[in-house]
Each structure stands twice: as C-alpha cells, then as structure tokens.
Amino acid sequence: MKEIEIPAEKLPVVEEADLCVIGGSCTGVFAAIRAARLGAKVVLIEKQNRFGGVATSGLVCMWHSLFDITGEKQIIGGLTFEALERLEKRNAVSPFRDGHGYRHIAFNSEELTLELDAMVTESKRIRTFFHTIFSRPILDGDGKITGVIAENKSGRFVIAARMFIDASGDGLLCRAAGVPMTAPAHPQPPTACAHIENFRNMKDLNLKELIEKNRSLIPDLPCGYYWGCDIPGSEHIYLFAGTRIMNCNCMDANEITNAEFESRRQLRALMDLFRKSYPEASVSLQALPSAIGIRESWHITSIGRLTGKEMLAGTRYPDTIANGTYPVDIHGNEDDSITFKHLTGERKTFRSNRLVKEDRWLPEGQILPFYRIPLRCLIPPGNRNLIAAGRMLDADAEAFGAVRVMVNLNQCGEAAGVTAWLALQNQIPPAEVDSAKVRELLNQGGSLLEL
Ligand SMILES: Cc1cc2nc3c(=O)[nH]c(=O)nc-3n(C[C@H](O)[C@H](O)[C@H](O)COP(=O)(O)OP(=O)(O)OC[C@H]3O[C@@H](n4cnc5c(N)ncnc54)[C@H](O)[C@@H]3O)c2cc1C
Incomplete structure (x- = not known):
C-alpha cells in the first residue's frame, strides 16, 4: 500500500480537564455525570450529534428489569433509575417500578436523547464535544496518557486530562494506548433496527414462513429471526430488529461499511415483502438508525477477566460494582x-x-436470583490512567452474552466514573483504587450494591 508521511504539527490544547471520557452512550454519560457530581472537571467526546449510543442512535429502546428474577428485590438504581424517572414524567417509558409481571422496560429513544441532554447540561462541570471523533492518544514515556487528539469541523486539537475513560464501545482508546485486546472467536452479529409504522397490523405475521414462501424472490435474505417492541407514547410505531450480518468483523472499516449497506438492503427486501404480502396493513418505514448496532467487537485484557462459570455460580466479588439478571x-x-x-x-x-x-x-x-459484575474486568493492567467501560469489557463469551445489555453497562459506566474520581483524588492508578470505597460512593449516589 502507498504511504504518505505527514509532517509533525502543533495542535491547540483546547481544554485541560481532570477526566476525559471517549464516547457518549449512557455508559459514557453516566461515567461523566458520576465523576462530575463528585467534583471532577470532565470532557465528554461523542462522534454523533447526541448522547445514548445504541439506545438512541441505534434505535434500541429496551432496557431490562431493575429487580432480581424473583421480582422481590430491586437490584439496580443509580442513574439508570434517575433516567427512567425522568422519562416517566414524559410518558415515555413502560412500567419499571415493580418487579412482577414484566422483565422489559421499553422507552422512547428520542425522549431519552432529550433527557440525557438535560442530565449532562445540568452538571456544570461537564464540557461536551458533539460531532467530534477521538483519533488517538498522546502517551508519555511510561505509557500514561497525557491527552487525546480529537477532530471536528473546527480542526484537530488536543484535550489534556489526568484520567481517561474509554466508553467508545470498540475500546478504541484502549487499543491505541497499547492495552492488549482480544477479538472474540465468534463475535455476536451486528443488526440495524428500524421503526416501522403499522407493523402490528400484520396480525398473523410469521416472518420465517413468509421468507420461505417467497424464497425465489429473495434468495439471499438470511434472517427469519426478529424481535421488537411498541414504542411508549406511540400507538403505531414498532421497533423492529430483524436484520443480521453474519461473520462481520466490526473493527474493520470495510466490513462495517458493507454491513451498513447489507443491513439496509435486508430491510428494504423485508419492507417490500411486508407491503406485497399485507397490502391492507399500510406498513411504512419511519426511521433507520444513524449507525448499525454493534453487539460485539474487541475486548480488553484486564486485571481480572469475568467468566461465565464464576458469574453464574453467583459469585459475590469483593469488588462488585453492578448487578444483573x-x-x-x-x-x-x-x-x-x-x-x-x-x-x-x-x-x-x-x-x-x-x-x-x-x-x-x-x-x-x-x-x-441475580449475578454480579466486578470492577476488575474494566481495569487495564499496569499503571495506566485509563478505565474501560462498555461492551469492550473483559469477559468470556458466556459472561459477555449476559452482561452486554445496557442496564449492566450503565452501571459499569457509573463505576468507572467513581473509580476515576478516587484515582484522581489519591493520585494512584485505577488498579490501586480501594473498591470498597468505590462501592460506598456508588451507593451514596443511588446504586443498590450489597455492602
Ligand atoms: C441490535 C441490537 C439490539 C440490542 N438489544 C438490546 C436490548 O434490547 N437491551 C439492551 O439493554 N441491550 C441491547 N443490546 C446491547 C447493547 O445495546 C450494547 O451492548 C450497548 O449499547 C453497548 O454500550 P456501549 O456503551 O459499550 O457502546 P455504544 O452504545 O455503542 O456506545 C459507544 C459510543 O461511543 C461513540 N464513539 C465511538 N467511537 C467514537 C470515537 N472515535 N469518537 C467519539 N465517540 C465515539 C459512539 O458514537 C457511541 O455513542 C443490543 C445491541 C444491538 C446491536
């Protein structure tokens, strides 16, 4: 491949913060809010025009129960609960306050976007950069990050900080900072969702049968599986998750570009099929995600991998920072x-x-009744001033299959924010932070960890 050498350049340092968070899904936002509420000056960098990640840009409008599976005990609180309370005031969320009768919490993604805006801007210590892409870290001789280079339409610039949280989903900052990463042997496939109007009018829809009946017209449409939900506040709009891109390496720019094309091609074929088979239903495509939903790409190597065997044995980790079901x-x-x-x-x-x-x-x-997630699987080894929060956490395939949902990762974000604050306060790397203190501060901020 041809190469071009770029001359060295001087970049402006546009902000000097205590903490810089890369990625503004709920994971990154909740990390930023937790640290800011404790007193940190935070910069939050997000490449989209909004917060929320897959929950907003990806249209995935479903969280899971805050209660253990007996329905008796609430195990998740904190900023997830705060966000849901705010959505409730806008009639934009399904019931979430008790543990019986439902395991899913559907919300309106657009309303969540507005609430996340409010939650971040209410915190005067957070400076946000939307439409801004993190490009690479600046490392000192010891591998510590002194700043990150980011780019937006104003140009290329540096954010200097003492501590960093990678909430980019893919672990981009970790990878560029030299944290050992692993690619899963069988990564879960990406999916582009859609909002479809009048989907429920197709009363007897059996997607698999419909596809097989029309196989000659759509020989290469792979999926018969779908799930979805009605969107609170709307009588006619349905979230449809029915595409699947097999064998996609979501860390490869060409493959993810092709996955965007392919998922939209699948959606168009499905819409044509719906219109042809149910002409009276008046189904109509109302929204596409601004980015395909990535379930899994790479994972960091941390100071303590989460394994399905341990987690599903009900292990009570001394550094538990999240509960899940x-x-x-x-x-x-x-x-x-x-x-x-x-x-x-x-x-x-x-x-x-x-x-x-x-x-x-x-x-x-x-x-x-529920499982626990330890802090250790978010912390890269060594003396790095870096924490990973989100789906790049260090987990084997079985543990990841469970912990990858948003109510779990939201809590990991909160824990990362609190850990970053304690590391800053004590001038120590995150790996040396006292997890008991993290847990105490998390609960003071509304989390529901057993102490
Ligand atoms: C189709 C699908 C359905 C799912 N269904 C559910 C479900 O029903 N319920 C559930 O709870 N979970 C569900 N999941 C899983 C869940 O949505 C994800 O695991 C979770 O959103 C991952 O969170 P994250 O914060 O790690 O990453 P993301 O939500 O992907 O957020 C990463 C953020 O970082 C930003 N970013 C990335 N790179 C950069 C950069 N270079 N510079 C600046 N910003 C950057 C992105 O724009 C994004 O905002 C689903 C996932 C998919 C794909």
Missing part, C-alpha cells in the same frame, strides 16, 4: 439461531424463531 443470550454468528440461558435455570435454543432445544443448566428447583 439478563440471561446469557448468544446470537449465532453462522445462522439465525439464538440461545438463552435463563437465571431460572432453563436453557433454550431457537432457530428461525422456533424452539429447537430445551434443557436445564441448573438443577431442578434451583435459580440464580
């Missing part, structure tokens, strides 16, 4: 299968929306 949910990378390992002890595999295998992974009568 979402089942192990692994989307096949070769076909449209999906396997759930529920905390009730049931294990079910579906192919093309049909149950093909069912057994138990826990003895009859035994359940796991």
Whole structure:
C-alpha cells in the first residue's frame, strides 16, 4: 500500500480537564455525570450529534428489569433509575417500578436523547464535544496518557486530562494506548433496527414462513429471526430488529461499511415483502438508525477477566460494582439461531424463531436470583490512567452474552466514573483504587450494591 508521511504539527490544547471520557452512550454519560457530581472537571467526546449510543442512535429502546428474577428485590438504581424517572414524567417509558409481571422496560429513544441532554447540561462541570471523533492518544514515556487528539469541523486539537475513560464501545482508546485486546472467536452479529409504522397490523405475521414462501424472490435474505417492541407514547410505531450480518468483523472499516449497506438492503427486501404480502396493513418505514448496532467487537485484557462459570455460580466479588439478571443470550454468528440461558435455570435454543432445544443448566428447583459484575474486568493492567467501560469489557463469551445489555453497562459506566474520581483524588492508578470505597460512593449516589 502507498504511504504518505505527514509532517509533525502543533495542535491547540483546547481544554485541560481532570477526566476525559471517549464516547457518549449512557455508559459514557453516566461515567461523566458520576465523576462530575463528585467534583471532577470532565470532557465528554461523542462522534454523533447526541448522547445514548445504541439506545438512541441505534434505535434500541429496551432496557431490562431493575429487580432480581424473583421480582422481590430491586437490584439496580443509580442513574439508570434517575433516567427512567425522568422519562416517566414524559410518558415515555413502560412500567419499571415493580418487579412482577414484566422483565422489559421499553422507552422512547428520542425522549431519552432529550433527557440525557438535560442530565449532562445540568452538571456544570461537564464540557461536551458533539460531532467530534477521538483519533488517538498522546502517551508519555511510561505509557500514561497525557491527552487525546480529537477532530471536528473546527480542526484537530488536543484535550489534556489526568484520567481517561474509554466508553467508545470498540475500546478504541484502549487499543491505541497499547492495552492488549482480544477479538472474540465468534463475535455476536451486528443488526440495524428500524421503526416501522403499522407493523402490528400484520396480525398473523410469521416472518420465517413468509421468507420461505417467497424464497425465489429473495434468495439471499438470511434472517427469519426478529424481535421488537411498541414504542411508549406511540400507538403505531414498532421497533423492529430483524436484520443480521453474519461473520462481520466490526473493527474493520470495510466490513462495517458493507454491513451498513447489507443491513439496509435486508430491510428494504423485508419492507417490500411486508407491503406485497399485507397490502391492507399500510406498513411504512419511519426511521433507520444513524449507525448499525454493534453487539460485539474487541475486548480488553484486564486485571481480572469475568467468566461465565464464576458469574453464574453467583459469585459475590469483593469488588462488585453492578448487578444483573439478563440471561446469557448468544446470537449465532453462522445462522439465525439464538440461545438463552435463563437465571431460572432453563436453557433454550431457537432457530428461525422456533424452539429447537430445551434443557436445564441448573438443577431442578434451583435459580440464580441475580449475578454480579466486578470492577476488575474494566481495569487495564499496569499503571495506566485509563478505565474501560462498555461492551469492550473483559469477559468470556458466556459472561459477555449476559452482561452486554445496557442496564449492566450503565452501571459499569457509573463505576468507572467513581473509580476515576478516587484515582484522581489519591493520585494512584485505577488498579490501586480501594473498591470498597468505590462501592460506598456508588451507593451514596443511588446504586443498590450489597455492602
Ligand atoms: C441490535 C441490537 C439490539 C440490542 N438489544 C438490546 C436490548 O434490547 N437491551 C439492551 O439493554 N441491550 C441491547 N443490546 C446491547 C447493547 O445495546 C450494547 O451492548 C450497548 O449499547 C453497548 O454500550 P456501549 O456503551 O459499550 O457502546 P455504544 O452504545 O455503542 O456506545 C459507544 C459510543 O461511543 C461513540 N464513539 C465511538 N467511537 C467514537 C470515537 N472515535 N469518537 C467519539 N465517540 C465515539 C459512539 O458514537 C457511541 O455513542 C443490543 C445491541 C444491538 C446491536
């Protein structure tokens, strides 16, 4: 490949902060808010025009229950709860205040965008850069990050800070700062969602059968699997998640470009099929995501990997910073299968929306009310002034299949923000922060960790 040498350049340092957070999903926003509420001066860099990541730009408008699976005990509070309370005032969220009768919390992604704006701007210590892409870190001789280079339409510039949180999903800052990374052997496939009007008018829709009936017209449409939900506040708009890009390396720019094309091609084929098969339903495509939803790319190597074996044994880690109940949910990378390992002890595999295998992974009568996530899997090794929060956390395939959902990662973001604050206060690397103090501060801010 041809190469061009770029001459050295001087860049302006436009902000000097205590903490710089890369990526403004709820993970990054909650990290920034937690640190700012404790007193840190924070810069938040987001490449889109809004906060929320997959929950807004990706249209994925579903969080999961804040209660353990018995429904008796609330296990998730903090900023997730605060955001839901705010959405409730706008009639933009389904019930979330009790633990019985539902496991899903649907919300309006556009309203979440507005609430995240309010939550961040209410905190006077956070400076946001939208439309700004983190490009690379500036490292000193010891591998510590002294600043990051970012770019936007004003040009290329530096944010200097003493501590950094990588909430970019892909772990871009970690990778560029030399943190060892691993690519999963079978990454979960990316999906572009859509908002479809009058989807529910297709009353007897069986997508798999519909696709097979029309196979000659759409020979290369892979998916029969879909899920979705009604959007609170709307009577007609449905979130449809029914595309799947197999074998995609989401860290490769060409592959992710092709995945955007391919997912939209799948959506158009599906829309044509719906219109042809249900002409009376008046289905209409109302919105596409501004970025395809990435379930999994690379993971950091941390000071302590989270394993499914330990987590699903109900381990009480001394550095627990999050609680979760979402089942192990692994989307096949070769076909449209999906396997759930529920905390009730049931294990079910579906192919093309049909149950093909069912057994138990826990003895009859035994359940796991909830699992815990430790701080260690967010902390890169060494003396780095860096914490990773989000789906790049260090987890094996089984643990990742469960912890990857937003109510879990939101809590990881909060923990990263608190850990960053304590590391700054004590002038120590995040790896040396006292996790008991992290947990104490998290609970003071509304988290519901067992102390
Ligand atoms: C189709 C699909 C359906 C899902 N369904 C659910 C569900 O129903 N419920 C659930 O809870 N979870 C669901 N998940 C999982 C969940 O959405 C993700 O695991 C989670 O959003 C990941 O959060 P994150 O903060 O790590 O990354 P993201 O949400 O991807 O956020 C990363 C942020 O970083 C920004 N960013 C990236 N690179 C840069 C850069 N260079 N400079 C500046 N900013 C940058 C991005 O714009 C983005 O805002 C789903 C995922 C997918 C893809």
